[in-house]
Amino acid sequence: MQALQFNYAQGRLPGPVPLLLGVMLAVVLALLAATYHRFALENAALQQQWQARQSTLAARQTVKKQVVDPALAAEMAEAQLHIQTPWLPLLRDLEQAQQSQLYWLQLAPDAKRKHLRMTVLAHQRQQGWALVERLKKQPGLADVKLNASEASEVNGLRMTTLHLEATWKY
Secondary structure, eight states: OOOOOOOOOOOOOHHHHHHHHHHHHHHHHHHHHHHHHHHHHHHHHHHHOOOOOOOOHHHHHOOOOOOOOOHHHHHHHHHHHHHTTTTHHHHHHHHHTOOOTEEEEEEETTTTTTTTEEEEEESHHHHHHHOOOOHHHHEEEEEEEEEEEEEEETTTEEEEEEEEEEEEEO
């Protein structure tokens, strides 16, 4: 039987630069491991302190009755009423009465009184009166009134400005 002969190159020891680089990496790795261990111990100690403080706070915590300023309470109630106003159905009713030749200049709602003031710009006065009739037919609006109408000039065009009021039923 024939003996196998391998053709391989003999290895050699690394030179001084790769050896120095390897030693430096090993030292940095050891320093990182020591730093990680120190941070882990500090973290555990801080968590124990936090848990101790939480337990003492829970033991000392009593229910305190908050003193609320009456003016602040009134403002909060007004804000809640304003938030609870059904804006989407109200705006939907106004959009259903809208025509292409009418321009809404102002919508001024008052949530306390459920009152809405509107200023509308129309090319003709009859369009404003037709708007009032369409608004009266809307199910969510009541007491629709035309307060005033005035002729005005906008960009050289004769227009009619209408001031309307209504209340909503929502």
